[in-house]
Amino acid sequence: MSQYQIAVIVGSLRKDSFNRKLATAIAKLAPPEFSFKQLEIGDLPLYNQDDDANQAESVKRLKNEIKAAHGLLFVTAEYNRGMPGVLKNAIDHASRPYGQSAWAGKPAGVLGASVGTIGTAIAQQQLRNVLAYLDMPTMGQPEAFIQVKDGLFDEAGNIGASSRDFLQAWMTQYVAWIKHHAA
Template identity: 85%
Template structure:
């Protein structure tokens, strides 16, 4: 199973990029994960729908060729980052040609705030529902980024491993249910 991973943060050392890199190591070997590039996309403009940039075409190809989606998002001002919304808009256009439609998804995120990325995840779920992306509802994963979340090798730390392994197991079952 090929999974497209969309990280809603451009920062090299973002907690969410680290989380995306670490959580995929908890998946079974028949699942492969590829982070898709969203930082090079132009700002979405409907006037460009008939002549999309090469970076947009690449994003759409990578999503279309995947069997599932994994969104790992930061929270900016109680919502999803603009770069993530921009990527979603590009790959959903032109109208009726969405690359996202029907792809099973998982949503999680980490933040230094106590509620993790709860608000951003809720906003993202609303957008994904409109785009016909069946999204894993439970368990929710609002990760508080604090010491011990990752070990010295960048893996999920011992205190969080059981919870996040359960999340990954549920996600894997969700994808298999919708693909197979």
């Protein structure tokens, strides 16, 4: 059985999302004591503070899954030089009502992929600012601003040979980060 359960938040709802593929593929680079579960965020209503006292079942589910995890992995797209709205919506829901955040103290890693040459650098920086406010120790190095090119994934959907060493090093550091902060 896995010793460390990691909740994965993919900041894209698209069926063939590069970031969903990346989240699935990078999880395979982790040691066997780590398990990864991609959490559903597409069914959350738009955040409205009026609903804090009576949160939707989908919000309660999300908060419980986050609380049960030893750490978080955010794999995000970048839309119009920013964090996707669906990701911010999920973050806002799980942080409320005030004083009842599911995020507090949970260690996190951030990465993302895009066809653009700077990957998801700006979305990741915005996300890191929000995670800092939420009191989530977030791994700073190595950063992973991944440009989607032929060969990023192999035919089986795994990380391709040209990116494997870099992403394995990223995962090794992430594992150490989680072990340190989840202790």
